[in-house]
Amino acid sequence: MANALLLQFVHRRRRGAELFLLILALVVGIGAYAAVGLGVDGEVPTNLLGYGGWLAALVIAAHVVVRLVAPYADPVLLPIVAALNGIGLAMIHRIDLALDQGQADQQLIWMTIGVMLFVATLVFLRDHRLLARFTYTSGLAALVLLMLPMLPVIGNEVNGARIWIAIGPLGFQPGEIAKVLLVITFAGYFVVHRDALALAGRRVLFVDFPRGRDLGPILVMWGVSLSILILQKDLGSSLLFFGLFLIMLYVATERPGWLVVGGALFFGGAAVAFRLFAHVQQRVDIWLDPFADRNGDGYQLVQSLYGFAWGGLIGRGLGEGMPGRVPEAESDFIMAAIGEELGLTAVIALLLLYGLIVERALRAALISRDGFGKLVATGLAGVFALQVFVVIGGVTRLIPLTGLTTPFLSYGGSSLVANWVIIALLLRISDQARRPLPEATDESEDPDLFQTQVVKAVGR
Amino acid sequence: MSELTLFLVRVAYLAILWIFVLSAISVIRSDMFGARLPSTAAGTAPKPPKQPKAPPKRRGSPTHVAVIQGQNTGVTAALAPNAPILIGRGNDAAIRLDDDYVSTRHARIAASGDQWYVEDLGSTNGTYLGTQRITQPTTIGLGAQVRIGKTILELRK
Numbered sequence A: 001m002a003n004a005l006l007l008q009f010v011h012r013r014r015r016g017a018e019l020f021l022l023i024l025a026l027v028v029g030i031g032a033y034a035a036v037g038l039g040v041d042g043e044v045p046t047n048l049l050g051y052g053g054w055l056a057a058l059v060i061a062a063h064v065v066v067r068l069v070a071p072y073a074d075p076v077l078l079p080i081v082a083a084l085n086g087i088g089l090a091m092i093h094r095i096d097l098a099l100d101q102g103q104a105d106q107q108l109i110w111m112t113i114g115v116m117l118f119v120a121t122l123v124f125l126r127d128h129r130l131l132a133r134f135t136y137t138s139g140l141a142a143l144v145l146l147m148l149p150m151l152p153v154i155g156n157e158v159n160g161a162r163i164w165i166a167i168g169p170l171g172f173q174p175g176e177i178a179k180v181l182l183v184i185t186f187a188g189y190f191v192v193h194r195d196a197l198a199l200a201g202r203r204v205l206f207v208d209f210p211r212g213r214d215l216g217p218i219l220v221m222w223g224v225s226l227s228i229l230i231l232q233k234d235l236g237s238s239l240l241f242f243g244l245f246l247i248m249l250y251v252a253t254e255r256p257g258w259l260v261v262g263g264a265l266f267f268g269g270a271a272v273a274f275r276l277f278a279h280v281q282q283r284v285d286i287w288l289d290p291f292a293d294r295n296g297d298g299y300q301l302v303q304s305l306y307g308f309a310w311g312g313l314i315g316r317g318l319g320e321g322m323p324g325r326v327p328e329a330e331s332d333f334i335m336a337a338i339g340e341e342l343g344l345t346a347v348i349a350l351l352l353l354y355g356l357i358v359e360r361a362l363r364a365a366l367i368s369r370d371g372f373g374k375l376v377a378t379g380l381a382g383v384f385a386l387q388v389f390v391v392i393g394g395v396t397r398l399i400p401l402t403g404l405t406t407p408f409l410s411y412g413g414s415s416l417v418a419n420w421v422i423i424a425l426l427l428r429i430s431d432q433a434r435r436p437l438p439e440a441t442d443e444s445e446d447p448d449l450f451q452t453q454v455v456k457a458v459g460r
Numbered sequence B: 001m002s003e004l005t006l007f008l009v010r011v012a013y014l015a016i017l018w019i020f021v022l023s024a025i026s027v028i029r030s031d032m033f034g035a036r037l038p039s040t041a042a043g044t045a046p047k048p049p050k051q052p053k054a055p056p057k058r059r060g061s062p063t064h065v066a067v068i069q070g071q072n073t074g075v076t077a078a079l080a081p082n083a084p085i086l087i088g089r090g091n092d093a094a095i096r097l098d099d100d101y102v103s104t105r106h107a108r109i110a111a112s113g114d115q116w117y118v119e120d121l122g123s124t125n126g127t128y129l130g131t132q133r134i135t136q137p138t139t140i141g142l143g144a145q146v147r148i149g150k151t152i153l154e155l156r157k
Helices: A003-006 A014-042 A048-069 A078-099 A103-124 A128-150 A174-199 A214-229 A235-253 A257-276 A278-289 A299-311 A336-367 A369-393 A413-432 A449-450 B003-033 B050-062
Strands: A155-158 A161-167 A171-173 A202-204 A207-209 B064-069 B077-080 B085-088 B107-112 B113-122 B126-131 B138-140 B145-148 B151-156
Touching: A014 A048, A014 A078, A014 B003, A048 A103, A048 A299, A048 B126, A078 A103, A078 A128, A078 A413, A078 B003, A103 A202, A103 B113, A128 A155, A128 A161, A128 A174, A128 A369, A128 A413, A128 B126, A161 A174, A174 A214, A174 A369, A174 A413, A214 A235, A235 A257, A235 A278, A235 A369, A257 A278, A257 B138, A299 A336, A336 A369, A336 A413, A336 B003, A369 B077, B113 B126
Parallel strands: none
Antiparallel strands: A155 A161, A161 A171, A202 A207, B064 B077, B064 B151, B085 B107, B107 B113, B113 B138, B126 B145, B145 B151
8 A cells, every 4th residue: 555655656846946946056156256255355246247147047047958858857956056066166266366366267167068068968868768778888988088097198197196188278087977977887787787696696604796797797897997096096086986886786786795895895905005005105194193294295184174173163254264275275175165264054054965965866766767767876876975975074084085076166177067967867867756657548448458557668 | 344244244144055955955855745646636736647547437437246147146245445345155245155166255356546456365266357367466347257156246337
């Protein structure tokens, strides 16, 4: 009976609620921009109308497209993302004013590209199950993208990590796109092989190990991408990809033993990396005692901690702090700048917003009607949660710092664009999941037809 | 710009941020409990998709079950959504059949939602839908013939 009730459960469209939240989100984003102007120059910025208009146009365009092509999509995701992006832009603008640079304009351009890709994803991808056809293609594409920075001409080394490619004047991190492609690959592979992975195989200790022919291909694929990242000394992304694979394997096979195995592998790998790589040792040393070398290696983290402490509960006020003191304040360490100027109150609000994004993604996974959609949504939620945990944990000295961008807040085009695509995919999956089942229209009198379910076919 | 104004701007901004967070949460809350069941929604929202769904229900809802062949031909019992109809040779059966091939508690007909099901209660000779012996609760529609021993029953309007 409960099941019958669940089947009759109909989601509403909630596009009006989305619009209401979007307007609030715009107030949050544009308000931050105005407050920065008030704090730094003592007056509302002269280009507030142009800036606010541009931001509003982007957000409203995204909303209209969602209304047209994904009417049942989750109403909360888009406003949260718009608010985070608006706060990020205002914060980057604030740091620009402190350091006399112009990265906020570039970030606004990247946001425009991100929204355009968001719209394109929603318009051209009418059914997320289409992506299941590109399981291996997207895996190959991810590997190629990951290898691009190793190539001699376009590859580019920034701050010791070789993860950039230069296309003309634009720098780009292909790893961010590879992240999304790998989620699709893992989901497409696991949804086909999950039964074989979970049931066939032998038991060693208390973990059921699948047969090599079932797990092998995906294991190779994952191993290659992980070793590329380790060669590129990109610690954050290696951690991200490792965790992503583990989460998806666990969800697909429903075997908690994988978490034990994965945890053991992680600590083993971390110990090996600690012995082999000097930069890992350095990161751990900084984490254990940042004040040991407060003007050298530990400078960045120490300044960030000072920022949080100086900000206190409600912050110094936008434009009143000294966020320019933290190196990389506009990218990895943007949370420190926010902590200094808006305080713990705002940091908690932002963490809550990230939590809501993850919750909505997992909710879409729960109510999704097909296994592929479930796994993609779970994977994207996992990527998001891990990334936020790793970077904010690093900035606040909860865990050793590994370079990753704070989704939607940090300066960085590739990350922003990839995250907009992730949100588009989540909206598409939740739209499919919340859409009411198609009605069986029966013209004939044959009672046998009453039971026939109409299954929506994947369009060609 | 005075110190006080800047303080007010700061507090106002944090308030706006939290108003946004809380309204996002309240949308999620109403999204959880605000979804409607189509059956209860008829009065509140006129939904076009409901129209095509109604006719088959009205056309196909049976009101009683009748014995159309066998010793007890002509016996009927009214169908009620909450009262399953027991069929058998026993005294507690709603339709009591004097048929040697029928068990004491042979089968029952029950409703779930707007569907009617026939379920065999572990009878010796089985319950048949057409020529098929049923092993689990099976949906029956208007005019479907259920054979129990030498008796045939039918759902009627």
